[in-house]
Amino acid sequence: MSDQLIIFDTTLRDGEQSPGASMTKDEKVRIGLALERLNVDVIEAGFAAASPGDFDAIAAVASAVKNSRICSLARAVESDIEQAGAAIASAEAGRIHTFIATSPIHMQHKLRMQPDQVVERAVQAVNQARNLCDDVEFSCEDAGRSEIDFLARIIEAAIDAGARTINIPDTVGYAIPDAFAEMISQLLVKVPNADKAVFSVHCHNDLGLAVANSLAAVRAGARQVECTINGLGERAGNAALEEIVMAVRTRQDLFKIDSQINTQHIVPASRLVSSITGFPVQPNKAIVGANAFAHESGIHQDGVLKHRETYEIMAAEDVGWSTNKMVLGKHSGRNAFNTRMEELGHHFANKDDLDEAFAKFKDLADRKHEIFDEDLQSLISQVELSPQEERIRLLDLQVHCNLGKDPRHASVVLDVDGQRQVEMAEGDGPVDACFKAIEAIVQSKASLLLYSVNALTGGTDSQGEVTVRLEKAGRIVNGQGADPDIVVASALAYIKAVNLLNSNAKANPQETV
Incomplete structure (x- = not known):
């Protein structure tokens, strides 16, 4: 059994499936290069068949990244696999990751296929992928709710067809660590040709157990973990890369393996993903949260000052916290x-x-x-739109507030397709009035799903970074704005989101692992 834990990062694919977390091609390349600096083994860059934009982004990441293997997801569908192969063609090392559902509920109600048909389709998909790429991964979607004997049967067939990585995803976050570990152990025994493939896990966090399930699987014999930066992902998210990597490295007494991750790049990668997606990292988040290495208790402070390891099981510098000192x-x-x-x-x-x-x-x-570094990340991470897509620009903004006086007023001046337009509106507060004034001009008729303000640094002169999430006709976009004046930042974020809604829509994948 290998003594290396393969880190398969799916921030650019599964992470992007978080509502509102869509990334541009250039942003995907930036994150891909950050993952390469982390020394991630495999980067799942997207789902090539999802849209032309996703295809182009995968191809761009494949061209830019040289030291990590670039992977594209594909359903067990001929056209999906063809597009996946084409998207990773320029990669120094590529992988096609194909999947099909294996649980009774998915086969009956989603696929409407019999088990024999599912096995046949899986073999066809792996054969086709193997003809396009020498590295093929096969996933049993919803393996966590699949029958163990059927899993063993389809995995054996997939390995015989040429799959060299077998992924056991807990697609709906249903698994419990002991039971999930037992499943991995049984499969390694029940599958006759298990020694010809690396077994992988991909755990979702619906019950808050994604990291625990992944680590239990590693102890049971899994040698690849699929994870994301900051645990980003649809619904409750995925197993967090930083937690998996540091748990294994910190507890070498239990895990007789280690990853090749360069941990000093963890915090910069976390901040980059957070700034691009607009998903702030909670302060008490393990490893990358602002309070992860903070000590307020006098007893703790005294202990750390005397000997760091009294209250710290890892050094902050080891995960990149020392990189934020440049001012x-x-x-x-x-x-x-x-x-x-x-x-x-x-x-x-x-x-x-x-x-x-x-x-x-x-x-x-x-x-x-x-x-500070946070300001620089925000400065660059704003979504860049082409002149044709940036139809609306903020020219001026004035707000008027008096304590105890209601309502508040806002006056905005916008450039819309080259025409100067002015509108005034009232609201419950300056931001509400500002948004109403903007909406009176742009008439987007979008629903506001999220309004989030995050102070990038300490101090009263800190930039406020605002995320505005809008939804219209099923399409969800994030707009971000940053400015020392949070009302200005809010206006910039709202306008950015409206411009994104007006840009070409991105198709959504029909199925996910």
Whole structure:
């Protein structure tokens, strides 16, 4: 049995399935490069058949990343597999990940297929994928609720057909650690050719057990874990990469294996994903939360000062917390700015892009005394739209509030398709009034699903980073804005979301692992 734990990151695929977490092609490339710096073994870059945009993003990640294997998901459908193969064609090392449901409830009600038909379809899919790529992974969707004998049967057939990784997903987050570990143990015994494949797990967090189930499976013999940065994913999310990696590395007395992850890049990767998706990391989140290594109790502080290991089981520096010390300001030069951006994982394609970003940095530095890494991440992570897509721009904003006086007023000036438009509105507060004024002009008729404000750093001059999530006709988008004035940030975020709604819609995958 291998002594290496393979880390399969699906932030760009399963993580993107979180409502509102869609990423642009350039953002996927940036995250892909951050995952490469982490030394992730396999990056699942997307679902090529989901949309032309997803196909292009996978191809872009495959071209940009050189040291990680690039994977595309595909249903056990001929056209899906063809597109997956084409999307990863430029990768230094590629993988096709094909799947079909194996639980009785999925086979009967979703697939409307008999077990024999499911096995036949699985074998056909693996054979086709194997002809396009020498690395094929096969997943049994909803394995957590599948019958063990049928799982053993279809896995044996998939391995015979050429699959070299077998994934056992707990698709609906139903599993309990002891029972899930027992399932993995039984499959390793029941499948005659199990020694010819790496067994993998992909756990969802519906019961808060994704990491626990994954670790239990590793102890039972699984040698690949599918996970995401910050535990991002649909519904309650996936197993968090940072928790899996650090649990295994910290408890080497129990796990006689380790991953190849460069843990000092964990925190920068976490911040990058958070800033791009608009999903803030909760302060008490393990490993990457702001309070993960904070000590307020006097007893704890005294113990840590005397000997760190009295209350810390790992060093903050080991996961990248030491990388946030650089502070830039209005006197900082272009070289210092560019160097720090490269350290944070952003490489400018050309001088014009650098000049544009540096100008934004200088503008922010004139309004904010100290610029921290969080400010820089936010500066770059705003979704860039083409001139054709950025139909609406904020020109001016004024709000009027008096304590105890109701209502509040907002006046906005927008550029809409080159035309200056002005509107005033009343609301329960300045942000509400601002949104109503904007909506009176743009007439998006979208529903506001989420309004979130996150202070990027400490201090009263901190930038407020606002996420606005809008929904219209089943399409969900995130708009982000950042500014020291949170009302301005809110307006920018709302306008960004409206512009995204007006841009080309992205199709959603029909099935997921």
